[in-house]
Amino acid sequence: MDETIRRVAEKLQQTERILVITGAGLSADSGLPTYRGLGGLYNAVTQEGLPIEEALSGPMLRRDPALCWKYLAELGRACLGAQPNAGHHAIARLQQGKPQCWVLTQNIDGYHRAAGSAAERLIEIHGELSPLYCQSCGALSPDLAAHLQLPLPPLCALCAGVLRPPVVLFEEMLPEPAVDSLYAQLRQGFEVVLTVGTTASFPYIVEPVTRTRLAGGFTVDINPSVTALGRLAEVQIAGRALDVLPELVSHIKFD
Structure with missing residues (x-):
């Protein structure tokens, strides 16, 4: 030894x-790639020309949930694809x-x-x-994989509010x-x-x-x-x- x-x-x-x-x-x-290797997300800027820290931020989720979820989905697919x-x-x-x-x-x-x-x-x-939860009514929606197969951002089945994961975003x-x-x-x-x-x-x-x-x-x-x-x-x-x-x-x- x-x-x-x-x-x-x-x-x-x-x-x-x-x-x-x-x-x-x-x-x-x-x-699972470290964040800086995850599809190049953290290497420079997003396809939209934004720093990834801005795209994956709390303010962006509120302002443009589809854009934020575009990159949350990248994280989600990577995590679900490994064990x-x-x-x-x-x-x-x-x-x-x-x-x-x-x-x-x-x-x-x-x-x-x-x-x-x-x-x-x-x-x-x-x-x-996971589990995702509704920012409007708080309802839980545990099947992240299913949501990633649907148009983004994922929406609540009860009130149509935007769902989010219980993860800490930038800011x-x-x-x-x-x-x-x-x-x-x-x-x-x-x-x-x-x-x-x-x-x-x-x-x-x-x-x-x-x-x-x-x-x-x-x-x-x-x-x-x-x-x-x-x-x-x-x-x-x-x-x-x-x-x-x-x-x-x-x-x-x-x-």
Whole structure:
């Protein structure tokens, strides 16, 4: 066994309060492109000449829902076209064996839930792509795939209002319940924090790493390349989550 893998596995074995933070790199191992590679959406501007941040914004959804949904549909089709990988399943197994293991994800694809992660210990800080809900009457419409086969934007069957996913668009606030849940857990503290497949510098991603390390906890970054976030961690493991996480979890003996 690689010495670094052994060391991290031993730490996970010995501790209970664990936070796993995941980003787009984890789902990229499922074949889902990271946003900057998704049909080139984030590489420059849209076909309409707009920055993608403007097209996929809350104001655009209100002003021109068809345009916003054109690019929401791209995200939806990509997410529906892939499935959880061994990394997602390894995290779910860790949660099953460690009842105080939490997952904080930036991803909106729902793969953690699909892999079996405990919903009550899963913080989807950017929301998710389904179920859709009506902005006018609040009615739920769970079949995203069916809506993507119809003209856009999708409309409510009850009142003909525009449907939207419970996802955080640009220029929108993070969901308060998710933020409250994260900081409630941070106040309790974590013994180990793993960052997986993320390069984000958002405060709510960086703070758990820095706070845990300052408190004497153990921090690990799993990423194919060294990132600014990874430099904050005590240990860096260069590799794909798809390969690293199953090996890590395989060396943990659960009660």
